Amino acid sequence: MKEQGLTCYIVFQTHWDREWYFPFEVFRHRLIQVIERVVDGLEKGELKQFVMDGQMAALEDYLEVCEEDAGERLKKRISEGRVIIGPWYILADEFLVSGESLIRNLEMGLKLAGKYGNPQMVGYLPDTFGHVSQMPQILQGFDIDNAILWRGIKPEKSEFFWEAPDGTRVFTIFLPEGYYQPILNEEDYKEKIQAFLDKVVPYASTSKVLLTNGGDHLMPKAGSMSEKIDELNSQLDPVFIERNYEEYLQAVRGEVNEELNTHMGEMRENDHCYILPNVLSARTYLKQQNQWMEDELTGYAEPLLALAGKHPKRYLDETWKLLLKNQPHDSICGCSVDEVHREMENRTMKLGQRMELLQNEALMALGAFDSSVSGSGLRKPFEDDGRFLVFNPHPYPYTGWVKGIVWLQEGSREHFALRSSAGEIYEPIILSKEKRRFFESPLDAFPEFREGIFYEVAFYAENLPGLSISEFTVVEGVNLVLQEEETASIENKHLTLTLEQDGTLTMIDKKANVAYKGLQQFYSSLDAGDEYNYSRPLKDIVSNAVLSENPSVKKAEGVQILNYKLELEIPAGLNAERNGPADQVLKTTLSVEVKLFKNMTRAEVTVKVENRAKDQRLRVKFPLSATIPYTYSDTSFDIVRREAKKMEVFDAPKQREVPVVVEPAYSFIRADDKRKGIVFFQRGLQEYQITSDGVGDVLELTLLRSVGWLSRDDLRSRGGGAGPMLETPDAQCLGSYEFTYAFGPFMPELSNMEIAREAREFRVPAKIFSGKLREDTGALIEIDNDTLQWSSIRPSDDGLLIRLWNPSEISQQMSFSSIRGIDQVTRVTLGGKQLSEIKGLKDSILPKRISTYRIQFTEGGGKG
Known part of the structure; x- marks a missing residue:
């Protein structure tokens, strides 16, 4: 006779590390076999549904190399809702990547999943080595009101609310025994499932429990899983049903009739299971490379493209994918075999090339140097940096040291000063200088070498306008030499x-x-x-x-x-x-x-x-x-x-x-x-x-x-x-x-907010570029509140998107201004859905809140 009310929801799944104890291509070849078994089982009625681990990169990896008919069979099962995909692009480590990377990860995953079917709207975090405090707010920003997780916490019950510092909450399922439970693959599955139930039932606050049947890189064993479930129902007391995570969440939420506990903020406890804390320092060179690429992409490339009004969507998407592929928890954490991390360094090398090209593309669009495309740039091929540019990527005036490389033709200048476009004279400090060859390959001219002196200079600039480019000219004068x-x-x-x-x-x-x-x-x-x-x-x-x-x-x-x-x-x-x-x-x-x-x-x-x-x-x-x-x-x-x-x-x-x-x-x-x-x-x-x-x-x-x-x-x-x-x-x-x-x-x-801003400027200072402009660009966008931090300024089809966050404990008022004039500012969700238009270019950001704005500019307008 069945035990009154107890139902075990069985979700068939695989946890897919793209790379870990084998390198990527080895795991990808294994992925082909796993997916072939899954699709075959679905078509034969041996399985009803299968969850592809909540990440889209594995699907892309498979479709790149599978036979065409196999890919079509899989896509058909996805469109039918029998293979469950999304919402993430990859399952990242949460502490070793930026918050902006986590948002783009979810944005990219949902966008790709939507091309094949309906993504599962589940905050799926099965194996991350701890969880950041703002994850509930990030999930809710994409209309995901739940989470399923394992590490970092030991709650009294499997069901609780998880609350971010701004008060945003998600309904959360804790996996007391983890996600790795391929029980129906075992010969003695009946005994093992009973032992599993004995462990998880005490945590349940409802009559429903969850079995995540699967594990790392595993397929369902050959044979009918549906028949095994029928056998369980005939021989054991609980009711066993095959479902997906969304169905399980809906059923549990419908039954919760008691006040659930609420967990506030991040999760880094290891009383219940390993948190593996020293992945924070394993192979620190990988952490350096990742942060360098994050800073180059979100700190310089995207803001420059926004300033230029240039929006290479596909190229940016593919660049983000390349960055995200270095951020899975077994990759960025440095806890894989050596081949994996060598491949990560190759991705970083490619990303570095893309960063330079994206930034140059923006400068070319602004007319900073000539090309066969526009022919309008002032700086011609092979010219030195007798005139150069300084980019302030921040949405506020920048005051501080500007450091970088200026190359000048040998013998042209031994002693020099710098003049801003406003006529101010700066005496630069020469930190170092080196004679070397310079190779340039223009789009419309033969590549050539030039010799020059490369000066590492530093000078103190004041009030560079927000999100702007200012021009400086090398003139007769005095530079300061170290003694x-x-x-x-x-x-x-x-x-x-x-x-x-x-x-x-x-x-x-x-x-x-x-x-x-x-x-x-x-x-x-x-x-x-x-x-x-x-x-x-x-x-x-x-x-x-x-x-x-x-x-x-x-x-x-x-x-x-x-x-x-x-x-x-x-x-x-x-x-x-x-x-x-x-x-x-x-x-x-x-x-x-x-x-x-x-x-x-x-x-x-x-x-x-x-x-x-x-x-x-x-x-x-x-x-x-x-x-x-x-x-x-x-x-x-x-x-x-x-x-x-x-x-x-x-x-x-x-x-x-x-x-x-x-x-x-x-x-x-x-x-x-x-x-x-x-x-x-x-x-x-x-x-x-x-x-x-x-x-x-x-x-x-x-x-x-x-x-x-x-x-x-x-x-x-x-x-x-x-x-x-x-x-x-x-x-x-x-x-x-x-x-x-x-x-x-x-x-x-100094407040924490001021320290955070200083740290951001240390990581992303004003930057020197080669090039010339007819006039300084002026401030494309500025905000008037020093407390607010920014994580993204990126181009959009009709202007730009800017993401701000309030690190303080009180609401912060701010307003926008622009040299171009602002036509409209609309507050949008993290996922891009319109919320409301803000009036008078002013808004208030609640404590610990992340706010995203779509800004449209007035054609030829003045200061907004």
Whole structure:
């Protein structure tokens, strides 16, 4: 007799990692076999429906290589609603990519799914290593009011509400036993399904439970799954029915009759299952490359195209796809076999080429240089940068340092100044210069080499209009050349930095009269972990970097630069037992450059590492001169307050991880006691930790984690494997690496919002381009509120789309203006649906809210 009311919804699915323990092409060949089995089973009535893992890239991968008739059979099943597709393009890691990338991922996935059928409107997040706080708002922005997930939380019940910081909520299903449940593939499936029910039923707040029958890269076993379900119904008490996720969600929501719990914000807990926290620092070079490409695409290419009124839709779509293919959780996390990550670097190489071409296409459309298409550009092929352009990508006036390369024909100018189009004269600092050949291949002329002097210049510009291009001319005058001095200190009106004999820095905050000692200490310790988790060996050894030669300081009006070299004597790796150091000792060298510009409260640092050692973790420490209860760091469309977890545990019980002590940061970290501390900006250094040295607390950043295994099952820090035990020699990160970041003292007068804006400008400063214009473009779009942050300015068919977000706890008023004149501003959803027209070019953005606007310009109009 059936148990009263209990129904088990069975969803047949596969979780498809495009690349992981096999490279992409190996998995794609396997995908052909999986889909052929699925389509065959659907056509024979052995299956009713099948879910393609909530992502569209796998479908594209299959259709590119399958036989034509096989592709048509699959598309037919999709159109019938029997193969379920969408909503994502790929299943990304949520903490290692930008919020804008998450939005484009969903936008791209839904757009593609709509070409083949109706996408499932499910916030499907089955295997992500934690979840960002604003995901409910992102999902609701595309009319998805639910989520299905596993990692990052241990709720009391399978059903709850998940609430973003702005108050947006989605109904959420938690998978107590995860998504990997190919139970009906097993011979003893009846016994195993009963054991499964025994585990999940206690979590259910309704009479319905979910079995996600499938797993990583798996197909339903040959034979009729429908017949197996019939057998279950004849022999076990619950009712078993085959459905899809949307049907399950609808049924559960219809029955919920009690007040559900609400989870607020992000999910990074690992009490229930692995969160694999140290993927934040595995293969940091991949994180650097990803952020570089995100900044080039959303920070420069798309805003330039918007300014030019150029909208190459398909090319932009394909560029976004190429970027997104580097962002799946097993890819960007650096936890795959070496072949996977080499292919990622090839994608980055292609993306770099596309970024340059897209930016040049926009400049060409603006007439910045000549082509056979328009013939209207002022800069002719092979001309030098006697006139050049500065692009401000921000939707507000930019004041700050402009740095970049200007190339001039040899012998044309030895000493020069810069003149703006308004006639202002700037004395540029020459940071470096180099004679080299320059190759140019115009569209309508023979390619040629030219020789010239490439000057790395820096100058301080004020009030460059928002989203604009300004022209500068090289004129007779004085440039500032760096002069070497015998000292170990650099300073400006805000800070003094002194290199000490132990290789650390002392920083004096002149305004607060506070000294910070022991800063920027580089150290290495052993790491017996894998690509997922750091693990301290039983016999650890810590090595601090020491000075290897005398420092050098170069100064000019406006900038002072400190250069020094350090050495680390460290074990060559782990011993054979992996419990302590090998006998051999090697030297890792670090070359450090610290720049301190006039008017800046942050020192900019470049560190070049020549790593020769394996099985180590290389970190840099910043003592805070304070004891702090929490930190702040940024994530997708949010600034999150994080508890400073200073108690670290090194041994985990079976099938558990040690408590998480590392935290994610997309571009900045604030660590202070509201009076003193450190603010840190970075690219690609997304793992940090607060420790205590007995005197005070310390901010630590991970530069490299050198490990040689995808996964191991003998770690102290994790009680079991997280994947196949495969060697990954490239993950040892031997060779040359370069890191850039900035740091300075916390200043109580600076809000989190101002810090976030500074961090954005550090990552996306005003940029120098070759070219000429008849006149400066003026501000295409400006907003008048410094608190608001922006994530996207992109071209549209009838103007541009701009996405802003409010990081503060109160509503923010703002208005738009433009040199072209604004005809209409319409607020739209993240998915592009029209909400309302805003009146008087003014709007209010609620706390923690993401707002997107479609702006149409008046033809030839003046300031809006």
